[in-house]
Amino acid sequence: MTDPSLLSLEQLNAATVAEFTTWLDGTYEHSPWIAERAAARRPFVSLAALKRALVEVVRESGLEAQLGLIRAHPELAGKAMIARKLTAESSHEQGKAGLTDCTPEEFATLQQLNADYNAKFGFPFILAVRGPRGQGLGKAEIIATFARRLLNHPEFEQAEALRNIHRIAEIRLNEKFGFEPLLGQQVWDWCEQLARHSEQDDALTVTYLSPAHRACAAQIAHWMETECGFDQVEIDAVGNVVGLYHGSDSAAPRLLTGSHYDTVRNGGKYDGRLGIFVPMACVRELNAQGRRLPFGIEVVAFAEEEGQRYPATFLGSGALVGQFDPAWLDQADGAGITMRDAMVQAGLPATLEAIAALARDPAQYLGFVEVHIEQGPVLNGLDLPLGIVSSINGSRRYLGQISGQASHAGTTPMALRRDAASAAAELLLFLEQRAAQVPDLVGTIGLLEVPNGSVNVVPGCCCFSLDIRATTDAVRDACAADTLAELQRICERRGVSYSLRETLCAAAAPSAPAWQARWEQAVAALGLPLLRLPSGAGHDAMKLHDILPQAMLFVRGLNAGISHNPLESTSCDDAELAVLAFQQLLELTAKDTA
Template sequence: MTASLLTLDALNAADETDFVALLEGIYEHSPWIARRAFAARPAGGFASLPALKLALATAVRDATTGEQLGLIRAHPELAGKAMVSRSLTAESTHEQNKAGLTDCTPEEFSRLQQLNAEYNARFGWPFILAVRGPRGDGLSRQQIIDTFARRLNAHPDIERAECLRSIHRIAEIRLNDKFCVTPTLGNQVWDWAESLARFSDPGFAEQGQLTVTYLTEAHRAAADQLAAWMREAGFDEIGIDAVGNVVGVYHGEGREADRSTDREAPRLLTGSHYDTVRNGGKYDGRLGILVPLICVRELHQQGRRLKHGIEVIGFAEEEGQRYKATFLGSSALVGRFDAAWLDQADADGVVMRDLMAQAGLAATLDAIRGLARDPARYLGFVEVHIEQGPVLNELDLPLGVVTSINGSIRYLGEVRGLASHAGTTPMGRRRDAAAAVAELILYVEERASAVPEVVGTVGQLQVPAGSINVIPGRCRFSLDLRATTDAARDALDADVRQRLAVICERRGLSFTLERTETAAAAPSDPAWQQRWEAAVTSLGLPVHRLPSGAGHDAMKLHQAMPQAMLFQRGLNLGISHNPLESISNDDTELCVWAFQALLNAL
């Protein structure tokens, strides 16, 4: 398909009839979307292509359920009757060709027909998937079939929303074609992340799963690859420090005529972690390394330096998967590396100190303490991260500005009652430990829901030696309580503990509660948050502010210097810590642009 060049100036100058005609085919057989976007057009026209994309998506989000279903049903089935009869639109024909759906084997074609029938029977509309994928160059037929089968199990409300998001992605790619736009920087970051994911720990790599834990062979290979990319990008200094952090420095411009760089110029510190959870995703942490990396590459290729230096760090460990030590990499930078960590052993009995020595690291507390940064040398710390949640996805927004990283308190608890016969013990005579924990779970849900930006979770439940015909005498559970401020977190904590005591007293039970972790909230520095907001606004996008429920390296750097974060939308309902974690090249392009805008504004 040959794209016809369209410009934003031409679109902004058009009347309603021409506006709708120019956007014909962007949304399948649904000109009403363009009409409503035209009605919402700002007085000066759309400031950017991303602003236009958002206006179109907003028109769909604000439509009635009937209109949304009509839009979904306007789309053809994948490898369906319309494709066979060659009655698809030119756009759909191009997309299905790009994904190779016109070249299905008989087995693949039969499987797709079966899935189409099952899907229509369950939901009453055709399965929608942006078959050109998150990079825009086409999913494989197997990826399409696997996604089709997975989404058959979704709740209808969730699946309808996911279909609409797929339609917006289809529209985004079609708009790129019309405007002859290629997200080159987003593609590069996406490709780097894909390449970095080839390193995975034994036992996971063989299954096609991504797992990179502290100082394994895969971890060290990932570090070497990041260092190599930094070297190619033009960083002035590249190294791997005493805990395995990958550090790249791009110096500021010189203040004297005979100096091209100023090694003493204040620096902006940025980065994220390159380790992963077990069977994790490709973008958690790594996005925050690769985005500033490409920004430095662009500066170097342009022969530009800023008045300040840029220090990019790939933190060696944040997830706490191999040892009971989270934020190992960033803790060293703020002088909070716990000396006891060096003597910890992993599940195989490997002591951290010995592991470090085997990896060629200094493995001494003095060397690690020497990594602590002098806050006076730094402007602050900024971090880019995938959201790891559904909020931006549901709002059709590519970027969001973080207001605070939640503080948290975690417990492991156990309620003890009396294990007795399920048939012979009257209901009023029972001491059921599991029923007490169930009551606590409902209270945690109710109490956390009553306060904005507060969350509580019971993620682990276990009835030791439980049996189908025995009243639970013991029930073990976990508690995870989080809030954007320590005061809100502590209030939730006090109420939950008090309610547990009340429940157990009323039911004649006892309990134990062991606090396993406490993390302080890390509110974003107001000035740095405003810089991120200005960067997002410069792209023609609205600013959406949201807290981070997950912990990040930024909350450790917060202990030493001002910090603020930018979130990028995740695809697949915002799922993270999971192989389904995904981003698009277009969103990543905007993330890079926002980072460049922040750098230039400094």
């Protein structure tokens, strides 16, 4: 029976502006003007579309209105809470986070943080204390977040406050509609539970074929078998976990999907793993419904993508496209254990014959799709939960060294110096300016080191890196050529020399138009605007691109989209939308292949 106290889109779409505003009262703290303006944007085809309309109203309202919205919120554990003057919604949220039951020390810390924050920014600290899962953050996490955000730039912090306000509104809307993102919660919970397996007690680190890595593989395989209903599950010769859900005809072509389950050292819980668990959730739903599609679904949890234990990046997906380098087997890790020995210890065959047998026949597959957390700030900054990847950037990387003359910092006149670090700094500024001139081109000197440097010595040597990426190889290569030419000119002018070697050249991987269009249709069906964006990071899809048409879907990350970091996060609601989009893609593919 439907709860008469709950809202429905049908009600809201048919309501007067006054009714609409009244029914959404409390969604945004003391700010009914947001709902009133959003009423003009009806009809809404989904709850996600309603949430987006409210976000757009705030984005378009101007600075003063946005500051007014922020200032309409109470401090955490502040005077309004003490005086019991919080709104019912805020009282419930702060209570759920335990802020109504602080120790004297916790309360004193929060009061000082509130004072420091208001002094710096001029508005109260806003945090969606219900958190990404919706069940409430712990007090220690709230205090740590408070202290961390005190370091932000005022303009960024204002935007972060608004993002948290929208998250608060999202949770309140869910409750008004009686909506619970169960699919997203399942994906989120899988990510959290898998993160229990780590090589470090105080950080998430899962490198290739370590005990933690093997535990992750066993856990994923277990979930595929017992919770999702895959027809076949195996751990293959390189450690990939492969789950197959047959189509209505078991001999029908398959859709290949998945991502990696290894991590960087001290990494995040969602990088790669989100792209495993989203399609797993879809298979689980199909199995629960007893449904088969006209094609099979093959989900691969790739064993290695990050290149952390061995310098063999994309090992897992590379094996599927026949690009496993035999020399990798003899590489040794920091402890002197070769990859071959690590494979044997993990119970894998460790033979080139077994690995070569993993190569897929493109004729048996429709294509490859991958869901991935964005690993960047674009979606987060635009308050968009999903984005469609147009291309994975091609990249070139170099390691170089500039050699000058080390000399006394006090006695060497400026005009007579041969400063290697200054030459590298000049190159860094050139690359920054050159890359900024072209859309979707990025250039970075991430490594800049003066070996044996001293405060009173002119640098005689400087080691540096170059990383140049673009959506097309032509744009990338043009920037690389200009940068290398500038390096030569700088060195000649300064009387220094250089050496340079290329360490990586990866081709750009533009999305297949048909698969990108399916992602776009899937996102549009959810009532969300379309944003197409390139991926600056490398993904397993880059490898599969060599043999199959591919396309990717990005999911918004929290904390400004930070990734490869313990702060990497996403919300259950965004994970829910990713699952729904994947389900839409499956239905569109079924229609096209029927």
